[in-house]
Amino acid sequence: MELADILNIKRFAVLGVSGGGPYAIACLKDLPPDRLVGIGTVAGVMPMSFSTQGMLTMTRLMFNIAPYATGIVGWITDRVLGSTARDTKHPEKLEEMMDKDISARSASDKEVWETHPNFRQSLRRATREAMKQGGYATAWEARLFGSDWGFKLEDVKVENGRMIMWHGDLDVNVPIGVSEKAVQLMPAAELRVVKGESHMSLMTKVDEFTVAMKDLLLRSTPEPNKT
Structure with missing residues (x-):
């Protein structure tokens, strides 16, 4: 938030890739929605209590x-x-x-x-x-x-259209099951399963992710007052 203030960025979205996922979720939990309009996670790490089945x-x-x-x-x-x-x-x-x-x-x-x-x-x-x-x-x-994050995913207030999770169904670094569990706890989040992709190959689709984050910003832009 302080960085956004310094850069004079009023509204923004956050994209967390792999280990950046927990930080993006923490931002959604704590930052005001009039500044942080939404987040995305790409093969995001989730609490280890979910399951590590299928992980390397x-x-x-x-x-x-x-x-x-x-x-x-x-x-x-x-x-x-x-x-x-x-x-x-x-x-x-x-x-x-x-x-x-x-x-x-x-x-x-x-x-x-x-x-x-x-x-x-x-x-x-x-x-x-x-x-x-x-x-x-x-x-x-x-x-x-691997430690307790200090909050539970079910306590994160997620509104429709404010969180997108992308996950490859062949991921063995962060198996897709953790995102499937996360979306059960945050039902307003959207899980986009990318068929045939794994952890590394998913990173080549960065254009898709950035376009989606831009769309979040555009959808949340207040319409100008009509006089």
């Missing part, structure tokens, strides 16, 4: 262990990923590691990885930046996701 084993372990052993998770993350990401003399090591990880994903994720070189380079670059100071920040984020 390593992701599930991280979310479940990090709240109780953040330091250990951070150390392991740094040993496994951080040291490789910071190895500037051998950048191919991170590339090989990420290629191997993607090879175990869904066909849609593998296709995006192989056919979108700019996306591939962007994700590699983001991984290097995230690991520059070690793996503890990643562990702390996992701790936040």
